[in-house]
Amino acid sequence: MAPDQTRPRIAALEVGGTKCICAVGRTPVELRLPANRLEVPSDAGPQQVLSRITEWFAAQHAREPLQAIGIASFGPLDLDPASPSYGSITSTPKPGWRDTDWLGAFARALPQVPVAIDTDVNGAALGEWQWGAAQGLDDFVYLTMGTGIGGGAMVGGRLVHGLLHPEMGHMRVPRIAGDDFAGVCPFHGDCWEGLCSGPALQARTGKAASALAADDPAWDYLLRYTAYAIGNIVCALSPRRIILGGSVRKAGALGEAAFFAGLRRELQRSLNGYVASAALTGKGSGGIDDYIVPPTQGDDAGICGAMVLAQRLVERPAVEG
């Protein structure tokens, strides 16, 4: 596909707990071309990661000017423009990443280019709303389960920010009888993220999700806790659809299809028919199979969302966010 020269040339950055994805382009297709893309492992620590990323974007900008930068980052983030730490990661449990100032780093490296920043999950929600599984829906939730667990929500066509931004991974859920795994969240122990993130699965089983057997009992725990958490999200936000991305859903030997089938079954069991909508109580398509779905953009939901964040700085927004 020929580049669409009428769209702005965007720098898109997804900051994840495992890796950071940098990409430049005018469309999602361009963002996916290897020549337009750089991946940087996050475990090098924020200072080295920031340097590599800003240098790469500066080189791209020198080659052909970038018109806006969009950053979709794991949180918690300070998203209050009036705050001195606006655009920084704040109280994260991820070692070394507390107080990482993304906005400041780009202001120094590319002072002429405007920057938009939001959570990775709000970014991914926007990406799925513009090009994916949430097209035409103004009330939905995007969840990711990976190194951490988080959620972004759109309500009435606007991304939810409020006081800071949602932190859905830190919801509390009932413990399943017989499960004595303490959880790994340094703040809450056995919150949803503490029980069901990739590192939690690793701590529980001694194995990565990709190496777990399909009949490992850890999957059943993970699906049931996740169904409780998603049920709480249904009760709090009444979304029309839930899009679940991140690496955990790929579910190793269990497989993505069995993961989603199990999750849908456990969510229906947990809600027990109380939320009386065929979208939740119904079987198959038009029912629960269309209610909880993987992202259409796959692993690129976040980077596509970072592009939408940046586009909205320089183009008239389609609706709002």
Add this chain to the structure above:
Amino acid sequence: MAPDQTRPRIAALEVGGTKCICAVGRTPVELRLPANRLEVPSDAGPQQVLSRITEWFAAQHAREPLQAIGIASFGPLDLDPASPSYGSITSTPKPGWRDTDWLGAFARALPQVPVAIDTDVNGAALGEWQWGAAQGLDDFVYLTMGTGIGGGAMVGGRLVHGLLHPEMGHMRVPRIAGDDFAGVCPFHGDCWEGLCSGPALQARTGKAASALAADDPAWDYLLRYTAYAIGNIVCALSPRRIILGGSVRKAGALGEAAFFAGLRRELQRSLNGYVASAALTGKGSGGIDDYIVPPTQGDDAGICGAMVLAQRLVERPAVEG
């Protein structure tokens, strides 16, 4: 205060699990005048309650025309205008109230008068937004703990509806070690409502909240479960303030001030500093004391909200909902 003849004359109805409040007037002050008001106990059952209410409003309308009717009702409600059961209560666990058709009853009794209907908690949220503790806030949550537990939310100045409407009382929370009370929710057993509604407190202790001693251990359970649930709401919606109404908060011999003090302490303990905002981590006013508050309209938050629902049918809305 002289009636403001420039405002429409409104029929406001709050449908609660214990009683229904009917009122007519042009302002919240008028709604509170005994001559403008009728209370009907809900336990007479929906058909008798509907007859008494519609007859009373019809008599008020004959005396001086009503320009719009606003109904704020407990749920679940069908709020989809395209649905054949639009304006009905749906899958409630309250005996006899399933499929109660409020909109149909008013369409027959007062066919000329337009009717707006929303949940009791969305109504109360609107009332507090227009005249109470949520003035100037476009992102907040209104909760009620009484016969049932429910929540209404405003996000970016709009009431949350989505698929149906939130059902915050049915969120799941961790069980406190040593507590073997099974809960009373017929759908979920020990969801938040099942553990902490007025009937749950009665089932746990054999006493009404108003008759419980201040040092009854049931208060500690109730505050801790409620803090978990409110923590989940903070994680899902990131509200700027939470307004908590309903009868349970009056807390009998414990008292409302001690109830709120305990709830604020337990919420801070549960979140453990993760949501890094002074509104949540700070002490006193400007901090947690301003974050969780009782409704300014007190027990009239719902009926005032029903008035706003109706006003918005016949006046230009101030923002949206």
